[in-house]
Amino acid sequence: xxxxxxxxxxxxxxxxxxxxxxxxxxxxxxxxxxxxxxxxxxxxxxxxxxxxxxxxxxxxxxxxxxxxxxxxxxxxxxxxxxxxxxxxxxxxxxxxxxxxxxxxxxxxxxxxxxxxxxxxxxxxxxxxxxxxxxxxx
Numbered sequence: 001x002x003x004x005x006x007x008x009x010x011x012x013x014x015x016x017x018x019x020x021x022x023x024x025x026x027x028x029x030x031x032x033x034x035x036x037x038x039x040x041x042x043x044x045x046x047x048x049x050x051x052x053x054x055x056x057x058x059x060x061x062x063x064x065x066x067x068x069x070x071x072x073x074x075x076x077x078x079x080x081x082x083x084x085x086x087x088x089x090x091x092x093x094x095x096x097x098x099x100x101x102x103x104x105x106x107x108x109x110x111x112x113x114x115x116x117x118x119x120x121x122x123x124x125x126x127x128x129x130x131x132x133x134x135x136x137x
Contacts, residue, residue, distance in 0.1 A: 019123045021060035025051035026129045029075045035059050036070040036087040036112055043099040045087040063122040070112035073128055079135040082111035
């Protein structure tokens, strides 16, 4: 009986991360988020995922296949603390293969931030609040 209780505790423990890449908007404003990662043959960037305040969403299902993922976020009046890593994006929903020649493909580049999920993670949760802040006026 003790074993069953231990398993139940593990299954419902707070902070347990399921497989996939989950993003949570723990800010007071709506955030638009894009994700980039290494695909089977090339870089892939996807977005824009729109997150209301206090909303979480799994943007990649299944076990993670990379250690490093890249994110960017946009919100009116807010700044994103990016690294100098650029990927192609566009307005509206997108799923772009390749990170080169963005302009020639009628796309724009946006700066992203690297996220280290760890060497063996199959799932990861990213809270936006450490990466965004109200913009200086």
